[in-house]
Amino acid sequence: xxxxxxxxxxxxxxxxxxxxxxxxxxxxxxxxxxxxxxxxxxxxxxxxxxxxxxxxxxxxxxxxxxxxxxxxxxxxxxxxxxxxxx
Amino acid sequence: xxxxxxxxxxxxxxxxxxxxxxxxxxxxxxxxxxxxxxxxxxxxxxxxxxxxxxxxxxxxxxxxxxxxxxxxxxxxxxxxxxxxxxxxxxxxxxxxxxxxxxxxxxxxxxxx
Numbered sequence: 001x002x003x004x005x006x007x008x009x010x011x012x013x014x015x016x017x018x019x020x021x022x023x024x025x026x027x028x029x030x031x032x033x034x035x036x037x038x039x040x041x042x043x044x045x046x047x048x049x050x051x052x053x054x055x056x057x058x059x060x061x062x063x064x065x066x067x068x069x070x071x072x073x074x075x076x077x078x079x080x081x082x083x084x085x086x
Numbered sequence: 087x088x089x090x091x092x093x094x095x096x097x098x099x100x101x102x103x104x105x106x107x108x109x110x111x112x113x114x115x116x117x118x119x120x121x122x123x124x125x126x127x128x129x130x131x132x133x134x135x136x137x138x139x140x141x142x143x144x145x146x147x148x149x150x151x152x153x154x155x156x157x158x159x160x161x162x163x164x165x166x167x168x169x170x171x172x173x174x175x176x177x178x179x180x181x182x183x184x185x186x187x188x189x190x191x192x193x194x195x196x197x198x
Contacts, residue, residue, distance in 0.1 A: 002089075005096040009103035009137075016103070016110035023113045023122075031174045035123050038166055039113055042130040042159070043106055046137040049155070050099065053141050061151040065158065072162045079166075079173040 010050055017043045034078055041071030095143030102136030105129050119174050120184075127167035134159050 020043060024036040045068045052060035112125025135156060142152045175189065 002092045002096045005093075005100055009096070009100045012100075012103040012107045013137075016106045019107075019110040019114050023110075029177075031119055031170070031177055032122060034170055034173070035119070035126050036113060038163075038170060039109055039126045039130045042134045042163065043110075045155070045159070046102065046106060046134050049138060049141050049152075053144055056145075058148055058151065061148065061155065065151075065155055068155065068158060068162070072166055075166045076169055079169040083169075083173040083176045 006050070006053070010047075013043060013047055013050070017047070030078075030082060034075060034082070037071075037078075038075050041068065041075065044071070092144060095140045098140030098143060099137055100140075102133045102138075102140060105133035105136060107133075109133060120171070123167060123170055123174065127163060127170075131159065131163045134163075 017040065020036050020040050024033055024040065027033040027036060045064050048060055048064040048067060052058065052064070106129070109126055109129035112129060113122055116122045116125050138152050138156050138159070142149050
């Protein structure tokens with residue numbers, strides 16, 4: 001039962017990732033793409049944590065932390081570039 | 087006892103993934119940039135934190151690293167959504183759709 005519930009949660013998260021990628025593809029301007037990129041980063045952190053639970057490896061949590069750091073940095077840099085240029 | 091803990095943790099993970107799903111639905115259904123940023127950032131924060139809490143209930147040995155990721159998400163998601171909102175306001179491509187512009191009469195230094 002526990003495995004089935006976590007599989008359902010994993011599939012819902014994957015569906016959320018696919019819908020966010022669709023918004024990333026059709027976003028009218030760069031600013032909508034940045035919002036989508038932010039959401040994709042947090043969905044990916046959650047997905048990596050769930051994969052760490054499936055594989056029973058604690059080292060994947062470090063991967064999630066570094067991914068979150070790089071995603072945050074990328075969002076900040078692109079938002080600052082749009083706001084006032086380089 | 088162990089079975090009850092695992093069932094509780096898996097239901098918390100399911101709730102978090104539902105909130106992530108609503109975040110992406112709001113991202114694709116909302117008509118405007120400011121609605122999109124509101125739907126996307128708030129619901130994705132709640133979903134990520136619930137999934138981290140659910141995995142911490144499922145594996146109680148992992149709680150220090152999960153607590154580090156928890157605090158990291160709480161700090162950085164607010165900062166990044168604030169930066170995106172400022173960039174969207176100052177980039178002049180979404181300003182024409184606002185009904186009321188409270189920041190219009192303020193002197194905002196864009197160079198600092």
